[in-house]
Amino acid sequence: MDDQHFYMIRGGVEGRERLRMVARVMRPGTLALIERAGVGAGLRCLDVGSGGGEVTFDLAAAVGPTGSVVGIDVDPVKVELAAADAEAAGVGNVEFRVADLVDGLGEAEYDVVYARFVLWTLSDPTSALRDMVRALRPGGRLFVEDIDFAASLCSPTSADFQRSVEVFLETARRMGVDANFGRRVPETVLAAGLVDVQTNIVQPGGLEGEAKVLHPLSFENIKAMVVHHDVATADEVDRIVDALYDLARDPTTYMLCPRIVQAYGDKR
Template sequence: MMAPEARKTNYVIRGGAEGRERLRLLSQIHRQSTLDLLQRAGVAPGMACLDVGCGGGDVCFELARLVAPDGSVLGIDIDAVKIDIAQREARAQRLENVAFRVIDLEQGELPLQFDFVHIRFVLSHLRNPQKLLATIHGALRPGGTIVVADTQFYGFFSEPESRALARGVELYVKTIERRGANANIGPRLPSMLAAAGFQDVQVGVVQHAHIRGEPKTILPLTVDFSADAIITEGLASRAEMEALVAEMYEFAENPMSIIAGPRIIQAWAKAAS
């Protein structure tokens, strides 16, 4: 097993170009609930926004349209391949008010002076998410807004029950735990925001269920793309993972089965003014 300090990142899901395509599907699933959340939290034209752990930049593109023409967006992520793809996609979409930068949240400094910070599905992968929230508090202008969304995997279910899906989720959650992070961090977000000094903390919950189409494969895909980390952590063999992942995809192909992803806890708050 690789020593944690020898690993460049704690992140368990395959990154790079393939990882970007998984995030495209994830963003498609969460697009409407994220737009609703951003509006509820008060995103407005003219704001300077930061998307922390932006992946392929999908939320940055939405924010760039919402804050245009005078507002701007910076997306930061540790994955240089995804950042490069995001830069190219921003140009293709003719979005001139969005920029991207490679930053390791566990090492680097955050840029400063934002009105609005968004961070989705990232804190669950970090060893010290509380420290990052305190740093984000310092990166916001007084009275600025933070919006956080993250998972609670205990909320996942399928109909009918699938042994393979339940096992896949269990392995994913355990692997993240082995790396010192928490895939069930969602319900803790409001108290973590308060502990980081944020005020007027608010909370919401969404959960997406699928019966057909590509979105139904997101959970099998996530476990599939986490297989290397699961194996590295000694939780399953390559042969076990191949059989498990094949069974998960097969379950998704059944036109009458339902797969509901994790509960997503959303929290938003203001930096002290």
């Protein structure tokens, strides 16, 4: 399997359904950030690693008909589905393109560049962030939201949950990516030369609901990668997935998603 072109959490249609759930759980935090940071009418935005397009559509609503949003993603299946959604919903101010953020972002074109849950999946997030900054016009604003996976929580403590976090982190490490990149977002944004940097934390979860299901679902989705990188056997993953779904169904178990670090800053 070619790791460089295999996103850790499965892509395509199945991946997109998972991203839809991620988007529902994460939407309140993202909307609050968009509003607080003043993404308003008429702005030109770029959504990097747009996936199912959920952030793209929320940016499109925020900038209105006088603004525009381009969503780019390397996964052609997700791009096609997101474009079909835009057409079906009659959203005229978005465009989805298949592109790699490494060479597909353009120069000084955008007022807003946004990347949610993308940088942690890359082997060189620092250089990707610099590419994103290049796509901003001077005075434009960069937004990053990313995960700090180790902060995922289950209480009462569960050995299966702990093991799933270890396996996730180790698989990511063997793939050359950092699933705790979220905690490095503020320093990376500062190092890229952005000014007036603001940060915030969001951590969905609870005793019930989709926020609890995300953990087993994500773990189930990385099975092929876990086994490929010899971090655990398929049998162990299957057993842990079952245990995680049991925890998610148990109304006395409190679970938190990975901590989400949000940051934005301005290009001079």
